[in-house]
Amino acid sequence: MADPKLPIIGWELGNGSNILVSDKGIRGVVIKNRSKSILIENNTVTVGSGFLMPNFAKTVASKGLAGCEFMGAIPGTIGGGVHENARFRHPDNFGAYLGLSATRESDLYVGQLVDQVTVLLPNNSVTEISNKECNFVYEGFYHYSFAFNDDVIIKVRLKLREDSVENINKRMNAYLRWRNRRRTSIGDTEFLQPTDAFTSARAQQPGEPSAGCVFFNVPNEHNHPTGRLIDLCGLKGKIIGDAQISPKHANYIVNLGHARADDVRKLMDLCKTEVYKKFKTELIAEIQFVGEW
Numbered sequence: 001m002a003d004p005k006l007p008i009i010g011w012e013l014g015n016g017s018n019i020l021v022s023d024k025g026i027r028g029v030v031i032k033n034r035s036k037s038i039l040i041e042n043n044t045v046t047v048g049s050g051f052l053m054p055n056f057a058k059t060v061a062s063k064g065l066a067g068c069e070f071m072g073a074i075p076g077t078i079g080g081g082v083h084e085n086a087r088f089r090h091p092d093n094f095g096a097y098l099g100l101s102a103t104r105e106s107d108l109y110v111g112q113l114v115d116q117v118t119v120l121l122p123n124n125s126v127t128e129i130s131n132k133e134c135n136f137v138y139e140g141f142y143h144y145s146f147a148f149n150d151d152v153i154i155k156v157r158l159k160l161r162e163d164s165v166e167n168i169n170k171r172m173n174a175y176l177r178w179r180n181r182r183r184t185s186i187g188d189t190e191f192l193q194p195t196d197a198f199t200s201a202r203a204q205q206p207g208e209p210s211a212g213c214v215f216f217n218v219p220n221e222h223n224h225p226t227g228r229l230i231d232l233c234g235l236k237g238k239i240i241g242d243a244q245i246s247p248k249h250a251n252y253i254v255n256l257g258h259a260r261a262d263d264v265r266k267l268m269d270l271c272k273t274e275v276y277k278k279f280k281t282e283l284i285a286e287i288q289f290v291g292e293w
Helices: 053-061 069-073 078-084 100-106 165-181 226-232 261-279
Strands: 009-013 019-021 028-032 038-041 044-048 114-120 126-130 152-159 183-186 189-192 210-213 243-245 252-255 288-290
Touching: 019 261, 038 053, 053 069, 053 078, 053 165, 069 165, 078 152, 165 183, 226 261, 243 261, 252 261
Parallel strands: 009 028, 019 288
Antiparallel strands: 038 044, 044 152, 114 126, 114 152, 183 189, 210 252, 243 252
């Protein structure tokens, strides 16, 4: 029987990307969002928030609607992508890294495509928010009347553009190859992730299970991405329990087999401590902590 002194909570889950669930679990009800409704009217698409982004990208591509190609390489739902303002490197920056500032300005963002978001509020009322009211930023979307995690995105309306199915699929496949291999070709041009001049390493996508990028790329006086900051602290490959800061990309913490959430969080705390000590930069977690910590 539940202890009446402790609160019972609920948690609405998309596809489980970018979250770290406590080893103690979640005391409450977890609802997995499987909403997959979709309505296409000319260049406007209204889609249920539980629709997986890769599947959505393929669906609209088959209708000759462009703009969502990068979503084909992001493992998450539309609702999660809007909540986090999911992003992908602009193909112009595939073969050259010009620093954090240039990347943040030119990245492809889900928020750039959003026209309207329909949200369920804690009082069970439903409201619609325009793109401007969402106030999309690099770290997600915020609205002055919302507590960031207390609202549920029900559906999203996006404005896309027309293009040939062939062109759209070529871009989508190129973006997927880039995510998986950090090497791809678009048209007659081949792109390869450049070697980092500061670490002499070439970032790759880890193949092991992970919760995705651990920290946001926060602005800093060195114009370094977070993975580079962690790498320059000598932490790449560091292991606690069965969790490891990926040897391939230092902004990922991978599960070597039986990692506990506490192992991951300890590595995150270590990264935050060492990066601040060396660079006076405060890292901000991109993954969300869920459950009893």
